[in-house]
Amino acid sequence: MEHRVTCKVCGHLSHNLKPHFVGGREECCTVTVEEYQHRYPDAPLTSPMFDRKLTELAQQQKTEATAEIDIHKMLTTEYSLKENFGIDMGMMDTITGFKECHPLVPEIDPEYQFPDEATKIILLGIRLNKPTMVHGPTGSGKTTLIEQIAARINYPVMRINHQSDMYSYDIVGQVQIREGETTFEYGPLPFSMERPLILIMDEWDAINPEIGMMYQPVLERRHDGRLGNIILTAAGGQKVVSNPMFRIVATSNTCGLGDDKGHYQGTQIQNLAFVSRFQLRVKLDYLKPEHEKAILHKKFPTLSGDEQGLLTETARKIREQYEAGRIDVPYSLRDLINWAELYVLLGDAKKAMTYSCTSILPFQDAKTISELIQRIWG
Ligand SMILES: Nc1ncnc2c1ncn2[C@@H]1O[C@H](COP(=O)(O)OP(=O)(O)OP(=O)(O)O)[C@@H](O)[C@H]1O
Ligand SMILES: [Mg+2]
Secondary structure (H helix, E strand, C coil), X not given: CCCCEECCXXXXXXXXXXXXXXXCCCCXXXXXXXXXXXXXXXXXXXXXXXXXXXHHHHHHHHHHHHCCCCHHHCCEEEEEHHHHHCCCCCCCCEEEEECCCCCCCCCCCCCCCCCHHHHHHHHHHHHHCCCEEEECCCCCCHHHHHHHHHHHCCCCEEEEECCCCCCXXXXXXXXEEECCEEEEEECHHHHHHCCCCEEEEECHHHCCHHHHHHHCCCCCCCCCCCCCCEEEHHHCCEEECCCCCCEEEEEECCCCCCCCCCCCCCCCCCCHHHHCCXXXXXXXXXXXXXXXXXXXXXXXXXXXXXXXXXXXXXXXXHHHHHHCCCCCCCCCHHHHHHHHHHHHHHCCHHHHHHHHCHHHCCHHHHHHHHHHHHHHHC
């Protein structure tokens, strides 16, 4: 059962209190919505379930209304940073996005909490058209952050997941034979370059460094503010010109300079010339406990405040053990959400932790986490 919100004036319970105030459809309270908000600025007017349903409905309407949009004809508009991301960036108070929602725009996650610093740096990268690198431990929210920024400003997104066995044709495309004719079929890079969209170079540090260098000309911002062009030699020297609204944001667990802990198998030391072309870099670490608590509150409203506190406190302590070298694996936000979800269903923190995490860990790591839970949860 999802929790309803309670009116602080008369105790009325509802998922949406607005119609119940003076002037509303139901009008069974003694104050107007403005008076209520003035008196209780921190009291919510709607429940998390109501917010979620409202966003889902808006998203559905948007998708239905805009399925036919031509990406090349989309009109731009300015979005307030304060209203859409809850951040203040001094001189820069808006960001350019698009009026319409193209099908390549990611869906809004209403439970999403924007981390302050990384959000600012990515927005700066989009504004200045500087290739931006977001790096940090697994499950800290790197990919989701870029998608959620794009979702709030209707920016289409294309994502390339990099692997060590990728060849250049996986990225730029190759010659294909169709009905006896040979044609050059674009790969995801030239496809993205010609469109107003954000290319997420996901796990870019996994790519073979020689193949990675292929990105170099695209990562160079030109005198007219666009990103660079490429020449497709396999397509007879065809030139691909970057769209003025084409942007690049990369994510990685390392910074492209190696993995000193040996936890990110498959990542590779990249060519420095490639790394240096990401002109903005930001580390996205695990969120602060109060942010994680807010996420749990929105995702699992049946959890009490105490339970949310215990879950996030345990995650924090496990990370402390990891930092101190006493256990070998980090504990991500992804792990925490997974644990909380199982805990809600099983009602047993220890069991939920076993099934979601510790059963695959080395004995000593599992024991340390189990003792932590015993101490924190009693
Ligand atoms: N700020 C946030 N608010 C709410 N949920 C979040 C937030 N950040 C991440 N999540 C959730 O945490 C999980 C992990 O996020 P994500 O996959 O983006 O991490 P990542 O850093 O890209 O991980 P990896 O390095 O393994 O690719 C996802 O389920 C995502 O929805
Ligand atoms: Mg990711």
